[in-house]
Amino acid sequence: MPKEVFFNLSDEKREKIIFVLKEEFKAKPFQKVNVKEIVEKAEIARGSFYQYFENLEDAYFTILEKETVDIHGLFMKIFLLKDKNLTEALVEYGKEIADIIFDENAYMIYKNRYLYWNEDLNRSWESSHKHQEELFQDMSMDLEKIHFIKSIVHSLIERLFRESWNKEQFIEKYIKHLNWIEKGVIYGNC
CATH class of the missing domain: 1.10.357.10 (Tetracycline Repressor, domain 2)
Structure with a gap:
């Protein structure tokens, strides 16, 4: 699950990150998704990603919880x-x-x-x-x-x-x- 700081983001920024994660995990299996592409598409710093999620698995499980x-x-x-x-x-x-x-x-x-x-x-x-x-x-x-x-x-x-x-x-x-x-x-x- 996302870290507390993720929930403190503006709705717009949080929704953009979720949208990018959802699109990435729809387009590719987990093993082919990478943080570099996520942060580029979400227009966030790599360090920010790790402020929001423990790791890529955490981001994936967030999408599974939200979308399935x-x-x-x-x-x-x-x-x-x-x-x-x-x-x-x-x-x-x-x-x-x-x-x-x-x-x-x-x-x-x-x-x-x-x-x-x-x-x-x-x-x-x-x-x-x-x-x-x-x-x-x-x-x-x-x-x-x-x-x-x-x-x-x-x-x-x-x-x-x-x-x-x-x-x-x-x-x-x-x-x-x-x-x-x-x-x-x-x-x-x-």
């Missing part, structure tokens, strides 16, 4: 709204994820996140989001089951970008996988 939806938090919200009915929650979740990812303003940020995320980014992200597993435990959910479902959903999202699926294709594959989760791969309708 926490899909794990979204699932928990839907799960509670569906009175902890896992099947109903997963059906609704798939529809909402499709709407979120295929929004033209966020599509490239999600694409770069899912195709180019690496272990270093994952460690940093997880260390700042440890509270999520605690929330699942608080809701009396089997964490192994949650990790299993997360791996399937994350894999489908990654595949939608790798294989260039449209929204309808994603939903079709999501429903097929959901059927396998519910009925088992052997007995699920293929």
